[in-house]
Amino acid sequence: MSTKVEKALELHDKGYNCAQAVACSFCEEFGVDQETMFKISEGFGFGMGMMDMCGAVTGMMMVIGMDNSIGNLENGKATKADTYKKTKEFAEKFRQKNGTYYCRDLKGVSGKGNVVPCSQCITDAVELTEMYLESVK
Numbered sequence: 085m086s087t088k089v090e091k092a093l094e095l096h097d098k099g100y101n102c103a104q105a106v107a108c109s110f111c112e113e114f115g116v117d118q119e120t121m122f123k124i125s126e127g128f129g130f131g132m133g134m135m136d137m138c139g140a141v142t143g144m145m146m147v148i149g150m151d152n153s154i155g156n157l158e159n160g161k162a163t164k165a166d167t168y169k170k171t172k173e174f175a176e177k178f179r180q181k182n183g184t185y186y187c188r189d190l191k192g193v194s195g196k197g198n199v200v201p202c203s204q205c206i207t208d209a210v211e212l213t214e215m216y217l218e219s220v221k
Contacts, residue, residue: 101129131187
């Protein structure tokens with residue numbers, strides 16, 4: 085288990101939602117303070133509060149966006165398509181591993197697939213995020 089996974093699971097145990105746990109475990113890499121990331125990602129937990137896209141996956145997408153975007157405020161389209169491509173690729177990797185990326189399915193509410201605990205979703209999302217970051221070095 086990587087130290088990032090350990091950190092994310094510790095944050096989740098402290099009450100951070102899945103998106104917060106994943107995104108906040110990568111704050112140092114991007115010079116973002118944890119409180120700011122905590123606030124930004126709060127609405128993404130519990131499948132954006134609607135048991136939709138898994139919070140761990142959206143936390144992963146936030147980190148990919150932080151890494152891939154050039155932050156060109158004058159040309160918002162500069163890296164958008166490439167970022168979408170990368171987030172789609174890694175969301176698909178998560179889906180392949182867990183059967184879905186929807187919170188309601190992962191939690192067994194929809195009656196589809198196997199129940200996957202939040203701790204496993206967080207672990208998988210952090211590991212995929214690490215894989216992404218390693219691939220772009």
